[in-house]
Amino acid sequence: MVTVLYIGGLGRSGSTLVERLAGQLPGACAVGEIVHLWQRGVTENERCGCGMAFAQCSFWQQAGKTAFGGWDEIDTGRVAALRAQVDRNRFIPRLAARPARAGPGPGLAEYTAYYTRLYAAVAEVSGARVVIDSSKHPSLAHCLRRQGEVDLRVLHLVRDSRAVAYSWGRAVRRPDTDRHSYMTRYSPAVAAAQWNGQNAAFHLLRGVPVLRLRYEDVVAAPEAAVRRIAAFCGLPAPGRLAFLGTGWAELEPGHSVSGNPMRFATGKIAIRPDERWRADLPAGPRREVTALTLPLLAAYGYMGGQR
DSSP, X not given: OEEEEEEESOSSSSHHHHHHHHHTSXXXXXXXXXXXXXXXXXXXXXXXXXXXXXXXXXXXXXXXXXXXXXXXXXXXXXXXXXXXXXXXXGGHHXXXXXXXXXXXXXXXXXXXXXXXXXXXXXXXXXXXXXXXXXXXXXXXXXXXXXXXXXXXXXXXXXXXXXXXXXXXXXXXXXXXXXXXEEOOOOOHHHHHXXXXXXHHHHHTOXXXXXXXXXXXXXXXSHHHHHHHXXXXXXXXXXXXXXXXXXXXXXXXXXXXXXXOGGGXXXXXXXXOOOOHHHHHSOHHHHHHHHHHHXXXXXXXXXXXXXX
């Protein structure tokens, strides 16, 4: 049984950084947002984190052959159709209410089998004990909890809603292809609604271990965070994490299939809090996001003397 560390939460919460840091641990293999592999990798041939196009990346070609006999054996339209049937946020209440022992229905079983076969292939090709999937979507985590062929561990990563809303409002170019395109943008109100919904959905997850971390705590003390993640996954952390220093990390190239542009970063990178929202998010949107997200914002320790 493959151990899968599933990083969940809303995008722009630092998941790519956390994935890259955890992926440097011996015995771990970080592969980005697998939920997007079928479209962005197999169909659209976007770039892997190693810089190669998906079809030219030897790692992913070997993983596809091991899992399915080759990527040309996969009907990505079928995967997309199954996802529409079972893997949507609106299905989370039903997925959460149904006991895991009841087993998945036929569509859910077929859908999650694509993931379990791929996780097993990644573990075999990489030699890793833990596969890190930063897909983030809570609905996929709820689907995977019913799959008995993976040892699922969920890392719920949260970040101050005001910082997240500010980030979603910025224009960020996607370097995944040669096409000139940008990542999705949200208004502050939409970002707040997404932040509430995505994070609340992880509180409904039952039957699997969940570790909740704040992005701000990760960047403040990255070594402590990585050691917590290692213990949570069952990975032995070495006495000294040579890839981490004071305010920096040394990153090896990886094979992430989708994610924030920093998935392409290698070598020594700075680790520091991104607090631009404090100066650049206007007072009106800041008050709006604070009011809309206040219950969870307080629960996660972002209000009053705790922040």
